[in-house]
Amino acid sequence: MSSYLVLSGGLSPERDVSLRSGRRVAEALRLAGDAEVREADVDLSLITLLRTHRPDCVIPLLHGAAGEDGALRDVLTSLGLPYVGSTGESARLAFDKPVAKTLLARAGVSTPAAVALPHATFRELGATEVLAGIRELLGLPLIVKPTKGGSALGASLVKSAEEFPSAMVGAFAYSDVALMEQCIVGTEVAISVLDTDEGPVALPPVEIVPQAEIYDYNARYTAGTTEFFVPARVPSDIAAECGRVALLAHEVLGLRDWSRTDVIVDASGTPWFLETNAAPGMTETSLFPQSLHAAGLSLGDAVLRLVDRARSRG
Amino acid sequence: MQASEIRALFAVASRPEVVSLAGGMPFVQALNMELMAETVGRLLRERGAVALQYGSGQGDVALREQILEVMADVKVSAHPDDIVVTTGSQMALDLVTRVFCDPGDVVLVEAPSYVGALGVFRAYECDVVHVAMDDQGLSPVALEEAITALAAQGRKAKMLYTIPSFHNPAGVTQGQDRRTEILAIAQRAGVLLLEDDPYGLLGFEGEPPAAIRSHDEEGVIYLGSFSKTIASGLRVGWAVAPHGVREKLVLAAESAVLCPSNYSQLTISEYLSTQPWREQIKAYRELYRERRDALLESLEQLMPPGTSWTTPAGGFYSWVTLPHGLDAKAMLPRAVSALVAYVPGTGFYVNGQGHEHMRLSYCYPEPERIREGVRRLAGVIEGELEIAATFGTSSALHADSGSSTPESNVPAPNLQ
Numbered sequence: 001m002s003s004y005l006v007l008s009g010g011l012s013p014e015r016d017v018s019l020r021s022g023r024r025v026a027e028a029l030r031l032a033g034d035a036e037v038r039e040a041d042v043d044l045s046l047i048t049l050l051r052t053h054r055p056d057c058v059i060p061l062l063h064g065a066a067g068e069d070g071a072l073r074d075v076l077t078s079l080g081l082p083y084v085g086s087t088g089e090s091a092r093l094a095f096d097k098p099v100a101k102t103l104l105a106r107a108g109v110s111t112p113a114a115v116a117l118p119h120a121t122f123r124e125l126g127a128t129e130v131l132a133g134i135r136e137l138l139g140l141p142l143i144v145k146p147t148k149g150g151s152a153l154g155a156s157l158v159k160s161a162e163e164f165p166s167a168m169v170g171a172f173a174y175s176d177v178a179l180m181e182q183c184i185v186g187t188e189v190a191i192s193v194l195d196t197d198e199g200p201v202a203l204p205p206v207e208i209v210p211q212a213e214i215y216d217y218n219a220r221y222t223a224g225t226t227e228f229f230v231p232a233r234v235p236s237d238i239a240a241e242c243g244r245v246a247l248l249a250h251e252v253l254g255l256r257d258w259s260r261t262d263v264i265v266d267a268s269g270t271p272w273f274l275e276t277n278a279a280p281g282m283t284e285t286s287l288f289p290q291s292l293h294a295a296g297l298s299l300g301d302a303v304l305r306l307v308d309r310a311r312s313r314g
Numbered sequence: 315m316q317a318s319e320i321r322a323l324f325a326v327a328s329r330p331e332v333v334s335l336a337g338g339m340p341f342v343q344a345l346n347m348e349l350m351a352e353t354v355g356r357l358l359r360e361r362g363a364v365a366l367q368y369g370s371g372q373g374d375v376a377l378r379e380q381i382l383e384v385m386a387d388v389k390v391s392a393h394p395d396d397i398v399v400t401t402g403s404q405m406a407l408d409l410v411t412r413v414f415c416d417p418g419d420v421v422l423v424e425a426p427s428y429v430g431a432l433g434v435f436r437a438y439e440c441d442v443v444h445v446a447m448d449d450q451g452l453s454p455v456a457l458e459e460a461i462t463a464l465a466a467q468g469r470k471a472k473m474l475y476t477i478p479s480f481h482n483p484a485g486v487t488q489g490q491d492r493r494t495e496i497l498a499i500a501q502r503a504g505v506l507l508l509e510d511d512p513y514g515l516l517g518f519e520g521e522p523p524a525a526i527r528s529h530d531e532e533g534v535i536y537l538g539s540f541s542k543t544i545a546s547g548l549r550v551g552w553a554v555a556p557h558g559v560r561e562k563l564v565l566a567a568e569s570a571v572l573c574p575s576n577y578s579q580l581t582i583s584e585y586l587s588t589q590p591w592r593e594q595i596k597a598y599r600e601l602y603r604e605r606r607d608a609l610l611e612s613l614e615q616l617m618p619p620g621t622s623w624t625t626p627a628g629g630f631y632s633w634v635t636l637p638h639g640l641d642a643k644a645m646l647p648r649a650v651s652a653l654v655a656y657v658p659g660t661g662f663y664v665n666g667q668g669h670e671h672m673r674l675s676y677c678y679p680e681p682e683r684i685r686e687g688v689r690r691l692a693g694v695i696e697g698e699l700e701i702a703a704t705f706g707t708s709s710a711l712h713a714d715s716g717s718s719t720p721e722s723n724v725p726a727p728n729l730q
Contacts (some may be wrong), residue, residue: 011332013647016325043329123704153319154647165705166644172701173647218318 002035005055008042011066014151019278021061021282025303032300033312050079058305059085063150063279082310086278090254094278097147097179104273106254109245109275114181116147119172134180141183144168147176152216186217186239186266189232191246192291194238194302200250202243203291207232221285238269251278257306260288318552323646324455324725327655327682332685335674336655344601349589368578371568377583381552388514390536392554398563399574403512403539403551404430410535411438411506413562419472422460423630424452426662428482431475433721437441442664451488452476454495461503473506477524480513480629482664483673487627493526501533512539515595517628518603546580595642608681614686618695626730630677635670637699642672645698656688661723679730
């Protein structure tokens with residue numbers, strides 16, 4: 001009997017999301033196939049577990065650093081264990097929002113104008129002056145978020161100059177570098193990509209309508225606080241364009257197996273790239289499983305197919 | 315920051331790498347487990363059919379008599395019939411509120427107050443009004459003012475909820491004069507006084523403080539608990555209430571749970587009859603005193619200037635006030651990244667206050683871990699001071715959505 005290991009938890013602020021993703025995927029895998037499926041956290045006992053049990057495949061579902069910055073994947077590679085998902089190198093590119101935006105912009109994708117600055121810059125040059133300069137350059141409203149992070153933790157909407165300092169403090173609580181990005185008004189759409197034997201495929205896009213001002217942590221993980229429309233209520237040519245952007249992101253960032261790209265479609269129908277997630281959430285309210293369901297695929301079957309691909313990669 | 319973000323951060327705090335000064339779990343590992351195993355074994359062998367059966371809605375008679383013996387240490391005297399045994403004193407708190415309070419009724423509480431109580435009052439749609447404390451606990455002057463202010467609005471408080479000994483979260487204790495003064499004010503104003511005393515036997519110096527109810531029973535309901543003196547997992551607490559009230563509480567209890575766990579009650583009864591329970595409480599006291607000392611010493615050595623804290627004479631908690639302009643809630647992600655956790659003060663107010671405070675608990679971690687936690691916390695506060703200096707300190711830092719409840723700002727009860 002094959003044996004698979006789902007890794008979830010970790011020490012990032014997204015630990016809770018990761019544990020829920022892990023539980024859901026492990027359950028789905030057990031239902032879908034005839035394999036032994038274990039779950040483990042990323043802690044001091046992990047390497048010993050990996051060495052002694054040598055699972056046939058690892059499915060890392062850590063969100064946030066270590067899961068998405070490539071560290072864990074590099075460790076799995078060094079142990080010679082097959083795993084589902086992108087390589088460490090690609091995960092790092094996707095996890096760093098300014099880097100991902102630059103690569104997509106070079107590939108011809110629209111992405112909102114933004115500035116990424118470390119806390120040190122504000123300290124050395126004076127926060128008031130720097131913030132004023134950013135306001136002049138980018139205008140308001142702005143979205144402020146940590147450059148490395150997920151689930152919108154530390155993200156906030158700045159509508160006035162008075163709100164700017166506290167938004168920066170909120171972002172710097174999660175990361176040393178903060179991204180200040182123009183706020184595009186439009187329809188928020190998430191496009192999940194699944195690698196198949198015929199190549200990567202864009203799944204039906206999900207339109208996200210949060211009750212709150214932004215699709216923040218609470219809106220993402222508290223049932224009932226956000227409405228989802230699958231497929232997104234956009235004309236088919238725009239849906240296709242969103243799919244193209246997601247596939248391009250998957251390719252440009254060198255991703256593998258699965259990813260999710262978030263865009264905002266403006267009034268003219270242009271999708272603006274926000275970010276790509278190399279380890280998309282798999283909780284009850286997450287977007288990737290909703291897209292799978294709309295495509296008539298079960299989570300368990302999809303993960304099993306990716307497990308087969310990972311194993312054949314060796 | 316939203317409530318669910320805080321809960322997400324507390325999920326990280328459950329990892330052993332994080333020194334959690336956030337939990338409220340008693341250190342039950344200090345129980346003599348062999349003796350407890352003996353107790354439970356004997357109970358099942360000799361009275362298993364009773365222990366594992368439904369019991370009375372008011373609670374086991376023998377245990378109620380033994381509770382009188384326990385309460386004698388805080389000078390509460392009563393009749394066994396005045397006692398209603400409940401599934402934790404939390405349940406007693408819930409029942410009293412259910413029986414006495416209608417939606418919109420005013421409940422006076424301390425500022426800050428125990429989050430479990432705030433949750434109950436909210437659930438029953440009470441209007442909670444915080445009353446200021448000082449280093450001796452609830453301020454009689456502030457209490458009079460609050461009552462007067464309500465009267466001026468044509469309103470009257472239904473109940474005053476107070477934790478007079480080793481307060482959770484503030485760590486302060488009311489002196490005896492203070493207690494009689496507060497009681498007199500409540501009685502004059504016709505306000506029911508609900509006295510919650512889970513830590514009364516866990517003082518570190520001298521005799522346990524005499525309960526408010528020991529001065530006068532009139533208009534007082536006393537809540538007690540075995541959670542911190544024996545074991546929280548047994549879920550046994552009680553209310554001492556006059557006859558008329560007691561009957562209503564029993565009916566309400568029966569409709570909620572039928573009866574408290576006979577198994578847990580008889581375990582405690584057997585334990586109290588056959589084991590040196592006072593020695594166990596003494597052992598707990600010594601253990602918690604050592605941890606308190608570790609916390610206070612390291613706070614003294616390591617906290618940046620501008621930080622202050624209460625000096626608890628018992629119980630589990632110290633209440634820290636951060637240097638001006640810092641926000642404990644906004645600081646929590648930084649703390650968790652630095653592998654230390656605390657509860658932001660916002661968890662203990664209904665009105666969104668408490669940003670400049672945090673509750674530190676010393677009940678669970680070993681003394682060395684406590685010192686390490688304070689060391690990490692000092693670094694976090696210093697980092698936050700730097701950020702505040704960079705961006706300017708202002709009340710605008712308190713970017714609350716306004717929709718978070720106190721109980722969503724604190725960890726679940728089983729966080730270490």
